[in-house]
Amino acid sequence: MTPSNFRAGADIATPNRTKDIIRKHGFTFKKSLGQNFLIDKNILDKIVAAAELSPAKGALEIGPGIGALTERLAEEAGRVAAVEIDTRLIPILRDVMAERDNVNIVHGDVLKTDLHRLWKEQFASCEQVSVVANLPYYVTTPIIMKLLEEGLPIESIVVMVQKEVAERMAAKPGGKDYGTLSIAVQYYCEPQLVCIVPSGSFIPAPNVDSAVIKLKRRGEPAVAVRNEAAFFKVVHAAFAQRRKTLQNNLSQLAGKERKQELGALLESCGIKPERRGETLTLQEYATLTEALLEAGILS
Ligand code: SAM
Numbered sequence: 001m002t003p004s005n006f007r008a009g010a011d012i013a014t015p016n017r018t019k020d021i022i023r024k025h026g027f028t029f030k031k032s033l034g035q036n037f038l039i040d041k042n043i044l045d046k047i048v049a050a051a052e053l054s055p056a057k058g059a060l061e062i063g064p065g066i067g068a069l070t071e072r073l074a075e076e077a078g079r080v081a082a083v084e085i086d087t088r089l090i091p092i093l094r095d096v097m098a099e100r101d102n103v104n105i106v107h108g109d110v111l112k113t114d115l116h117r118l119w120k121e122q123f124a125s126c127e128q129v130s131v132v133a134n135l136p137y138y139v140t141t142p143i144i145m146k147l148l149e150e151g152l153p154i155e156s157i158v159v160m161v162q163k164e165v166a167e168r169m170a171a172k173p174g175g176k177d178y179g180t181l182s183i184a185v186q187y188y189c190e191p192q193l194v195c196i197v198p199s200g201s202f203i204p205a206p207n208v209d210s211a212v213i214k215l216k217r218r219g220e221p222a223v224a225v226r227n228e229a230a231f232f233k234v235v236h237a238a239f240a241q242r243r244k245t246l247q248n249n250l251s252q253l254a255g256k257e258r259k260q261e262l263g264a265l266l267e268s269c270g271i272k273p274e275r276r277g278e279t280l281t282l283q284e285y286a287t288l289t290e291a292l293l294e295a296g297i298l299s
Pocket residue numbers: 033034035036037038039062063064065066067068069083084085086089108109110111133134135136137139
């Protein structure tokens with residue numbers, strides 16, 4: 001088989017073509033890099049449809065693997081930048097994408113990549129940019145947090161993640177799935193579950209089910225806070241030990257000697273001190289943060 005057999009127009013996301021490419025390049029999967037490649041064309045269609053791309057838009061892919069999703073993004077978006085950490089995959093991707101002049105393969109660890117610079121270099125001509133990826137599961141949360149917190153002009157994030165992580169991102173207050181990740185995601189974005197993906201849609205098959213989730217970036221955060229760092233400090237403190245009451249968990253911010261004052265302050269916000277962090281809405285966290293700042297417990 002010649003390299004051109006693998007180029008533009010060839011559908012990579014089938015078990016046979018994926019196996020051909022892997023065999024041709026003598027590629028072996030690295031579990032430590034979360035390498036589970038998609039071989040299900042229907043799922044790729046759903047991911048790409050959810051991203052609502054167009055020739056005026058750009059797509060940032062994290063972890064292109066051998067390019068199954070990259071190829072589809074290149075068909076829909078005006079510009080694609082794909083950041084891949086695994087050196088062994090770079091020549092394969094360059095081969096597979098050789099005839100795509102709107103794709104740039106970037107070799108690197110996305111967590112160490114200067115994304116603001118990448119944006120300027122790759123997406124200057126794009127009206128909007130979305131992140132679209134089948135994420136490596138071992139670093140899903142740090143990648144999502146980096147995308148949310150760096151203030152990048154992202155339209156939406158459409159990602160394949162572990163089903164359990166998607167459930168945590170979309171969770172409402174009151175259940176065990178609701179936590180710091182739910183609050184961070186929902187502060188910046190509106191989450192929307194796209195589909196559940198069985199493990200048989202990948203090679204090798206992961207041990208868990210997966211899900212595609214779309215995080216549509218809000219124009220303004222879900223709640224108004226004057227000090228975001230303080231807001232997230234309160235959220236993290238409230239979940240420090242899930243079984244503990246809010247009053248006990250927040251004592252670490254206030255100091256033990258101010259525990260009673262903290263109880264009264266919680267009551268003044270309409271929040272019972274014996275409630276658990278997992279029951280508070282984003283608005284309640286915002287109100288509480290404001291009160292803690294006013295009382296000088298936080299600065
Ligand atoms: N997009 C391909 C697909 O859907 O078939 C591959 C997805 S696979 C789940 C995750 C990919 O992310 C792998 O290619 C892996 O090498 C890459 N990867 C892992 N950690 C990374 C990191 N920190 N930065 C960039 N890429 C990473």
